[in-house]
Amino acid sequence: MAKHKNRKFKTVLVGCGSMSSAWLSSKAAKNNIDMVGFVDLIPAAAEKRAEEFGDAGAIIGTNLKNVIVESGAEILFDVSIPEAHYQNTMTALSLGLHVMGEKPMADTMPRARKMVAAAKKSNRIYAVIQNRRYLKDIQIVKSAIQSGVIGSIHTIQSDFFLGPHFGGFRDAMDHPLLLDMAIHTFDAARYITGADAQSVFCKAFNPEGSWYAHGASANAIFEMNKGISYIYNGSWCAIGQNTSWESTWRVMGTKGAILWDGGDVLNCEVYSSKNKSPSKLKSIKIPKKVNRSKILGHDSNIQEFIDAVRKKTKPMTYCVDNIKSLAMVDGAIKSDKAGRMIPITD
Template sequence: MTNPTVPPNRPVRVVQVGAGGMGRTWLRTLAADPDVELVGLVDLDEATARRAADEEGHAGVPVATAYDRLAVEPPDVLLNVTVPGAHHAVSSAALRAGMTVLSEKPLAPTVAEGLSLAAASEVAGRLLVVSQSRRYFRHLAALRRQLAELGPVASLGCAFFRAPHFGGFREEMEQPLLVDMAIHQLDLARDLAGSEPVSVYCESHNPAWSWFAGDASAEVVVAFASGARFTFSGSWCAPGLETSWNGRWRVGAEGGSAVWDGDGVPVAERLDGTPVPAVVGEEPEETAGALAELVAALRHGGVPSGEVHANVMSLAVVEAAVLSARDGRRVQLAEVLEAAYATALADERDAAVRERLRSWSPVHDVVGRPA
């Protein structure tokens, strides 16, 4: 549990870094939440920042090309919406400055940098939370409630088939589907299984008609400590009969099964065939859900589900899948974590963060879901 840090008599003050496409999405999310106040916007292109702020409900908010050029009172939260390669530098600087950080996914480009950020969060005594926005859907929350009635989960499956033409960096990545998209489904599988992964096997490939340079299709099998298995089959080169962006799910549990098409109301039934009603609430969704969870922690205490120590494991599953696809073998999560830990120790330049990393023994006891 964390202690409250923001009193209830004022909004949570936020500085956002990044005013591109996803930055605009977050600007709209901030504008719609009366419990927060954007006090500054940073982007490498100041004109882009000014235009985005004015057009997305924050006219007059100070903008600058760097945080230290903003003439604002220290904010409560730095919202990191930079490109993934800048996540470590921006988040670690904000933590050193005493700010809570809410970061777009991925936490960092590598597990090693993710471990560095987890240690930096401990040294600073501040939360670092990753917005896994696809954890926040009302119909998904209804599915969680149904699964709670069905008992321990044994199997999870997700089919994901889309045919997007993004252009830009995604079409040049070595593993675009695994790194840029499947992290959502792999993260959600951790959440629904209620357990941490122990091994990953993956085969990736690229259809002959693909417009991606790297592998745009993959099959992944994840084994969890609980004994559950997750199978993911997906492609970004699958025109026709596309699934939702969340994929199509089936979950098998001790007391029955549930299915969810990723968009609509989930359906579940018990062993005897009786249905488990779907209770759909009014929870905030996507980025608004991630923001609301962080604000609640700042006001009332608690640890958001995307907290850095837990989120490192989602990054590690993706890294294990990429390694498995490259080497053609099953990869143990312990192998990924140990290699990343050694790299983090060797590369860390902040003495206090390096000492905190050294105090972790073993690293497996520090990251992932609380025991």
């Protein structure tokens, strides 16, 4: 029985670009899956990944359905481009596979809703990679908030300022910051607070000197449930004084505030006495105890997905939850186009 519980799952990879190597190199992948198929529109890319990670006799092809059927796969790893997520996921779910996919879920909300519905109907797990939830420091921040040390949360702000020169499709696309990066920060805000967005006002713009064609910067105000306001400031063409990729954060509550630099610097100030005098604040240390198996980024994210498949549970990044982060991106873009605050629906 133990052998059956720990058996490896037959898995197909679709999208054999550079990111797929990070997935398949993880300890979770090596210990839990047998790579029986590789799919990519560029056959050489699939062949390369098969040589590196494939089982003997792994199927290689450009047609996902054919490779799934021929290989007898049970799980799909979808590391393709966003525009392909919908068709890949729907194909896999229709054939009875569980799916782990790259972010974002889909390139449109209507498609994302159909994917969630298909996952429910098929009784299969469809989860999305949100590896930043599985980092040590964000879990420390979340635990501190949950402990009540700064009281009830009312405001959270994140600042993301970097200036990467990617080249390629990002330089030419509309809303590159909101579409390609902000979902990480929006999802982190949901994770930290345990709250979901209800409405948003967003303004995207392209500053002088930007090397992007459109919308490399954005400011947004989200009204969350639980009475929380979330303020997002971001730029992908920032020159100097850059933040980390995880952003810098300020979380304000009724008893104090937490400042987090997105790395390992975490400061907290709270009232030093019951009279709640602004002049009487004290700095306190935040406990840094975490579950080590849950702070390994991609590895922890993939392992939780595999465990959910084995135990028939729902992982933290299950599609029913993750679509709420995608809805924040969709809402922000719609608000920017409309020039007004709009409701967010998932």
